[in-house]
Amino acid sequence: MDDNVNFPGSWGKASLGDDSSQYGFRRFYGVTSHGDGANSGEFFVPSYLRHSKYVGRLHQAHEAKVAAQREASPTAAKGNGALSSRSSNASLPKLAPSHRGMTYEVIEHQPPDDNSGLTPLPSRWAEADKNQAMEIGSDGLEVHFVSGSKLHDHEAAATRTDHPIPVQAGIYYYEATINSKGKNGMIGIGFSGPKVSLEKLPGWEPESWGWHGDDGNTFCCQMTGKRYGPTFTTGDVVGCGINFMTGSAFFTKNGVHQGNAFRDLKDINVYPSVGMNSPHAQLTVNFGQRPFVFDIDDMIKREREAISDAVISTSIANLHSHLDDNSFVKELVAQFFGHDGFVETAKAFTDELRAESRALELDTDESQPTLSMEEDLDATNRQHIRAAIMDGDIDKAIKRTHAYYPQVLRDQSHVYFRLRCQKFVEMIRQTAELLELPPAKATKPSNGHAPGHMDDGQTEMEVDDPKNEAEDWDKMEMEESDLSVKYTELLEETIQYGQELKQEFQNDSSTEAAFKEIFSLFMYEDPRKSPQAHLLDRASRVPVAEELNSAILVSLGKSSSAALEILYQQTEALVDILTEEGGAGALINVRNDFLR
Numbered sequence: 116m117d118d119n120v121n122f123p124g125s126w127g128k129a130s131l132g133d134d135s136s137q138y139g140f141r142r143f144y145g146v147t148s149h150g151d152g153a154n155s156g157e158f159f160v161p162s163y164l165r166h167s168k169y170v171g172r173l174h175q176a177h178e179a180k181v182a183a184q185r186e187a188s189p190t191a192a193k194g195n196g197a198l199s200s201r202s203s204n205a206s207l208p209k210l211a212p213s214h215r216g217m218t219y220e221v222i223e224h225q226p227p228d229d230n231s232g233l234t235p236l237p238s239r240w241a242e243a244d245k246n247q248a249m250e251i252g253s254d255g256l257e258v259h260f261v262s263g264s265k266l267h268d269h270e271a272a273a274t275r276t277d278h279p280i281p282v283q284a285g286i287y288y289y290e291a292t293i294n295s296k297g298k299n300g301m302i303g304i305g306f307s308g309p310k311v312s313l314e315k316l317p318g319w320e321p322e323s324w325g326w327h328g329d330d331g332n333t334f335c336c337q338m339t340g341k342r343y344g345p346t347f348t349t350g351d352v353v354g355c356g357i358n359f360m361t362g363s364a365f366f367t368k369n370g371v372h373q374g375n376a377f378r379d380l381k382d383i384n385v386y387p388s389v390g391m392n393s394p395h396a397q398l399t400v401n402f403g404q405r406p407f408v409f410d411i412d413d414m415i416k417r418e419r420e421a422i423s424d425a426v427i428s429t430s431i432a433n434l435h436s437h438l439d440d441n442s443f444v445k446e447l448v449a450q451f452f453g454h455d456g457f458v459e460t461a462k463a464f465t466d467e468l469r470a471e472s473r474a475l476e477l478d479t480d481e482s483q484p485t486l487s488m489e490e491d492l493d494a495t496n497r498q499h500i501r502a503a504i505m506d507g508d509i510d511k512a513i514k515r516t517h518a519y520y521p522q523v524l525r526d527q528s529h530v531y532f533r534l535r536c537q538k539f540v541e542m543i544r545q546t547a548e549l550l551e552l553p554p555a556k557a558t559k560p561s562n563g564h565a566p567g568h569m570d571d572g573q574t575e576m577e578v579d580d581p582k583n584e585a586e587d588w589d590k591m592e593m594e595e596s597d598l599s600v601k602y603t604e605l606l607e608e609t610i611q612y613g614q615e616l617k618q619e620f621q622n623d624s625s626t627e628a629a630f631k632e633i634f635s636l637f638m639y640e641d642p643r644k645s646p647q648a649h650l651l652d653r654a655s656r657v658p659v660a661e662e663l664n665s666a667i668l669v670s671l672g673k674s675s676s677a678a679l680e681i682l683y684q685q686t687e688a689l690v691d692i693l694t695e696e697g698g699a700g701a702l703i704n705v706r707n708d709f710l711r
Contacts (some may be wrong), residue, residue: 161403285701
């Protein structure tokens with residue numbers, strides 16, 4: 116079987132794992148938010164959204180922002196003294212010296228603004244979006260009616276969150292614990308638009324919806340309420356949820372679903388909102404930083420299962436009428452193995468299908484997917500090239516590409532450039548691996564005793580011939596000396612190669628970003644601990660191998676992507692479209708749900 120069989124890296128990466136904490140929510144420790152999030156500013160994911168692809172994108176954008184800020188920090192590169200903390204020097208190009216003896220241009224810049232275009236999840240009440248009769252606690256989650264505030268019966272004090280509810284979440288839910296109902300219990304919990312008055316309870320104004328504790332009624336964009344459920348008071352936990360897929364909203368009380376309160380909610384842009392007109396009233400909200408009382412996870416699970424069942428039950432007869440679903444999938448897999456050059460795997464897969472057909476006494480006249488002799492040779496050649504890249508032997512990959520497909524690297528200069536850059540990265544990796552010296556050795560003893568010798572005549576281990584011991588120490592010292600020489604030689608070769616690479620492509624402006632990225636590895640004593648450490652990950656070889664494989668296929672007049680990959684990409688695009696409007700796609704994560 117072939118080694119390194121990987122689905123294409125271009126298929127995307129898992130946004131979030133399936134695990135969650137014992138408390139029913141997820142936190143990404145070690146990632147510090149620079150916004151105004153509640154508590155410590157940690158990026159949090161409510162447990163019921165842990166499968167959400169949209170939230171996964173939020174997490175990736177957050178990590179990228181933090182990484183950029185960390186990289187832009189003057190302390191990012193330790194010891195090189197190249198980056199200045201003076202704001203007047205921001206965005207000025209300069210030549211940065213390196214302890215490795217190589218100079219290159221470094222651009223300092225301020226951390227980028229959050230321009231990901233993604234709407235963050237609500238995380239706290241907004242100080243800038245509250246009535247003056249409301250006071251928000253230091254954690255941004257507690258809010259209470261200011262003592263002494265006097266309002267008429269038809270007035271109230273309200274507040275909204277820092278961010279609106281993203282429809283791409285599909286379903287959104289939060290809870291509020293009534294710490295004190297105050298004097299009369301006039302408290303409203305719900306959601307409202309950004310322009311709704313903060314002098315009314317949620318539900319009393321257009322683009323505003325809410326459930327009120329004093330009478331148990333729901334209010335939909337007007338002062339007239341509708342009988343809905345029980346009242347709520349001190350000690351109760353009230354939940355509010357919106358299902359954008361069905362256009363409905365619901366409430367819960369102490370973990371019990373109260374039924375749908377509103378329907379036909381379309382094209383809305385709303386924020387979680389609470390209001391009160393009750394002296395001494397106080398509540399604390401939970402946006403998912405803590406476990407919920409209501410089992411929203413089970414509700415989401417049932418919704419996801421229903422969507423999954425609908426997907427699985429969908430017939431694909433109109434896509435391939437002469438094959439059933441099982442045969443169609445097998446043909447896609449076989450074509451993928453052949454397309455990506457996994458010859459032995461493709462043959463083994465085909466043999467397994469034939470054996471399965473014989474065991475089940477199926478009609479074997481219908482040909483199983485196979486490779487022609489010409490395709491077999493071509494796939495073998497591409498497999499050898501891919502294997503060389505996956506082994507980090509870029510020179511061999513380039514040599515074989517020139518031998519088998521001489522026109523490819525001439526016609527696709529960007530692919531050739533990427534291979535050359537990958538060789539530079541491989542040389543950096545080899546240099547870094549030499550830093551992994553064995554644990555510090557004790558100095559050679561001057562008293563003739565072995566390191567394990569004890570003063571009382573006892574030894575920790577038996578000692579061999581002193582002559583052999585002396586020879587061992589000399590050998591160890593020689594090995595360390597040889598290692599130091601090898602490190603220096605490889606470092607010099609890497610620097611020379613980098614300079615030659617820069618010289619070769621000096622007239623190509625499109626290479627500047629790549630050069631800055633790979634040459635920045637020289638800024639760190641140990642590049643494996645740098646912000647660009649991902650370049651040294653062996654997994655980074657996969658997209659390089661895929662790009663060259665695609666270029667070869669295009670030169671042969673074939674598709675650059677396997678049919679299975681195209682199908683995956685089209686499915687992802689369709690799910691994204693369905694997600695944008697809060698449709699069923701919001702609860703689907705193709706990679707996590709169907710490819711694991």
